[in-house]
Amino acid sequence: MLVRTCCNKFISAVKSSVEYRIICKKSDFTKNIYNVNRRNFNKLEARHFQFFKDILGGERMITDQEEMRSYNEEWMRCVKEIISPGISSMALKPKTTEEVSKILKFCNDNNLAVCPYGGNTGLVGGAIPVFDEIVLSAELMNEILNVDENSGVVVCQAGCILENLDNKVAEIGLMIPLDLGAKGSCHIGGNVATNAGGLKLFRYGNLHGNVLGLEVVLADGTVLDCMSSFKKDNTGYHLKNIFIGSEGTLGFITKVALQCPPRANSITLAFLGLQNFERVLRTFKKAKQDLGEILSAFEVLDTPTMEFVNERLKMNSPIGDFPYxxxxxxxxSNEEHDSDKLHQFLESCMEKELVLDGTVATEPHKINAIWSIREKIPDVFKDCGYLFCYDVSLPLENYYVLVDDMTQHMGKLAKKVFGFGHMGDSNLHLQVEVDEFTREIKNHIEPFIFERTKQLNGSISAEHGMGFLKARYLNLARPYNTVKAMENLKKLFDPSGIMNPYKVLPW
Ligand SMILES: Cc1cc2nc3c(=O)[nH]c(=O)nc-3n(C[C@H](O)[C@H](O)[C@H](O)COP(=O)(O)OP(=O)(O)OC[C@H]3O[C@@H](n4cnc5c(N)ncnc54)[C@H](O)[C@@H]3O)c2cc1C
Structure with a gap:
């Protein structure tokens, strides 16, 4: 009886997936436009369905067509329009490492492809299936296991939402050394898998430094215990680092140990207007020199970005209009000291005419209001005509050159080209707005933008990773032998290639 119910459920899931394929107007868009073929993985059968049900029960195994939609689809329009939804008919929601291990071992033994899924806020099509990969979601792996007040190390499961984790450690005066606009949805496991950067990387460094330990389940179900709570632990190879930024292609991250610095009790935010990029650059060098250890973020926005935020969100620049x-x-930790330092820096910038105008916020609500101008940019872009989004690193002398080059290259094809980003980390977000998505425009932008980034000695992915969308360009970004070494590493950890196929490595 149970088997029959399962089979019926399975058949309806398969039907759903077929219907899903039919109702999706762009069903073979991904395959055609990107010239990618489904690899020779097995398709789900009733006995597979039964196995997963035995482990997780019905509630943690999603097959309902409507519910599957959110696991198959990107939510950000700029990605959604260029990749058709996956056609996965099943998402699994384990709660423990043991469950993940059993699921992956079974998938490996049965040649079933798997797509690790966190908060689905990555912007390169990494977390959604390309074809019918089984979605393995970390959303119920959301337990905070330990917060050590002495060392400041938090140990948690990979599905903890970044903001929840930060709120938890705030209770004892600590902070998570990572902050990004998607903090209310993204998972710490997703952050580690993408080596996320964000607004505070400039001050606190990247996750390779802040993640002290990881637990990862490999494709064959082996649990790799690379957990450590020490900053110093040189016992052999640093395996955890291989998984940071591996985007679900080498294993499924189940636990994370993260060092948390003390939460600053004096925060100040200056919002400044400048005349040109040369002055932006000089102000950056001066800020590092004058503000030293208290400088925690340095972000830039250009005029088109600010105008767009004004227009769409009715959020005005608090200081009038400026080019940058x-x-x-x-x-x-010392309000008086920090405020003196900042005011001296700002006075000196004004005297030298580096900065034309500015405002300083010290109260939390004012700080949040100004930060939200920056943090809400992706929300604004969500609703515009159509947007091509890029995330590159560039040497600072070439930082804005790419925006100018792109504006010129696009001519009338673009409505606007926007440049903003984490300038303190050389990270530029470049976005091109057009009336509607067409293949011709896409081909006009790519690979031009990646080739030009290379010519300017930049990196084609600063923080979002390669995912599905940029995997084809890995050969452009990295030398042949380096890509080969990556492919060999993939074969070592995942010989059957079931973990997040079609992502990161060129297909
Ligand atoms: C508004 C907004 C602002 C953003 N700002 C920034 C920013 O400032 N800096 C930045 O770096 N990024 C930023 N991003 C991108 C995104 O938030 C990050 O890449 C984030 O780290 C993704 O986490 P996630 O849990 O949503 O992962 P997902 O999108 O679910 O997955 C991302 C990748 O990681 C893999 N993955 C997820 N969980 C696991 C796991 N447990 N084990 C193994 N693999 C896994 C997936 O397969 C996929 O390849 C922003 C996105 C948005 C929407």
């Missing part, structure tokens, strides 16, 4: 805007945040 800077958000400079300081955080420290």
């Amino acid at each position: 805007y800077l958000l400079i945040e300081t955080s420290g």
Whole structure:
């Protein structure tokens, strides 16, 4: 009886997936436009369905067509329009490492492809299936296992939402050394899998430094215990680092140990207007020199970005209109000292005519209001005509050159080209708005933008990773032998290639 119910459910899931394929107007869009073929993985059968049900029960195994939609689809329009939804008919929601291990071992033994899924906020099509891969979601692996007040190390499961984790450690005066606009949805496991950067990387460094330990389940179900709570632990190879930024292609991250610095009790935010990029650059060098250890973020926005935020969100620049805007945040432990330092820096910038105007916020609600101008940019872009989004690193002398080059290259094809980003980390977000998506425009932008980034000695992916969308360009970004070494590493950890196929490595 149970088997029959399962089979019926399975058949309806398969039907759903077929219907899904039919109702999806762009069903073979991904396959055609990107010239990618489904690899020779097995398709789900009733006995597979039964196995997963035995482990997770019906409630943690999603097959309902409507519910599957959110696991198959990107939510950000700029990605959604260029990749058709996956056609996966099943999402699994384990709660423990043991469950993940059993699921992956079974998938490996049965040649079933798997797509690890966190908060689905990555912007390169990494977390959604390309074809019918089984979605393996970390959303119920959301337990905070330990917060050590002495060392400041938090140990948690991979599905904890970044903001929840930060709120938890805030209770004992600590902070998560990572902050990004998607903090209310993204998972710490997704952050580690993408080596996320964000607004505070400039001050606190990247996850390779802040993640002290990881637990990862490999494709064959082996649990790799690379957990450590020490900053110093040189016992052999640093395996955890291989999984940071591996985007679900080498294993499924189940636990994370993260060092948390003390939460700053004095935060100040300056919002400044500047005349040209040369002055932006000089202000950056001066800020590093004058503000030193209290400088915690350095962000830039250009005029088109600010105008767009004004227009769509009715959020005005608090200081009037300027060609460039800077958000400079300081955080420290002594309000008087920090405020003196910032004011001296700003006075000196004004005297030297580096900065034309500015405002300084010290109260939390004012700080949040100004930060939200920057943090809400992706929300604004969500609703515009159509947007091509890029995330590159560039040497600072070439930082804005790419925006100018792109504006010129696009001519009338673009409505606007926007440049903003984490300038303190050389990270530029470049976005091109057009009336509607067409293949011709896409081909006009790519690979031009990646080739030009290379010519300017930049990296084609600063923080979002390669995912599905940029995997084809890995050969452009990295030398032949390096890509080969990556492919060999993939074969070592995942010989059957079931973990997140078609992502990161060129197909
Ligand atoms: C508004 C907004 C602002 C953003 N700002 C920033 C920013 O400032 N800096 C930045 O770096 N990024 C930023 N991003 C991108 C995104 O938030 C990050 O890449 C984030 O780390 C993704 O986490 P996630 O849990 O949503 O992962 P997902 O999108 O679910 O997955 C991302 C990749 O990781 C893999 N993955 C997820 N969980 C696991 C796991 N447990 N084990 C193994 N693999 C896994 C997936 O297969 C996929 O390849 C932003 C996105 C948005 C929407």
